Amino acid sequence: MRPLTVCSDLYHEGVSSPAPVTKVTGRPRRGAIVPMGGLSMDLGIRLIRIASVYMLVGLAAGIAMAVSKDYTFLSVHSHILLLGWTTMALTGLVYRVLPHCTNTRLAGFHFWAHNTGLPLMMISLTLTLLGNDAAEPLIGIGSILVLASLAAFTLNVFSARRAGTDQNEMLTISSPPAAARTRT
Secondary structure, three states: OOOOEOOOOOOOOOOOOOOOOOOOOOOOOOOOOOHHHOOOOOHHHHHHHHHHHHHHHHHHHHHHHHHHOOOOOHHHHHHHHHHHHHHHHHHHHHHHHOHHHOOOHHHHHHHHHHHHHHHHHHHHHHHHHOOOHHHHHHHHHHHHHHHHHHHHHHHHHHHHHHOOOOOOOOOEOOOOOHHHHHOO
C-alpha cells in the first residue's frame, strides 16, 4: 500500500504531496491584505501563537477566581478561553492545513477583526462587570467584530472549495496496488 500523502509542511519532509506548499516570496498579489505587514511568519502560526497567550490569560483568570472564590468574571474567563484560545487556535490550524486560504482579503479581515474585536469585547465586559455601564455598548461592537471575522473565515474556507482550489488539499489516501486488491 502506498503511503498517505498530506499537503502541509506540518509533517515530516519526504512525504509526497499532490500539491506542494510553497513559500510566498516577493510582493503579494495585487489587492491581497497581508496580516501583520508581511509574510515573515505564516498566518496560521501567528494565530496559534496569539491563541497560546489567550490560553495562559484564561487559565490565570480561572486560577485567580478559584483562589479568591469570586466568580464575578466567569464570563470573561469563558470568552477568553473559547474565542481566544480554542477558536483562534482552531482557525490557525485550518490555515495551516489550507494554506491557499491565507493570502486573501477574507483572511486578512478575519485576522484583524478577531484580534481587534476580542480584546475590545473582553476589556468592555470586564469594565461592565466592575460597574462601568458606559462600556456596555463596546461589548456589542467587539462581539460584532468577532462574529464578522468568523463569518469571513467561514466564507473564505467555503469559497476556496467552491472555486475548486482545495482539491487534494487535506488528505489523499492512495488505493492499494493491484496485486493487493486481487488477494482474497
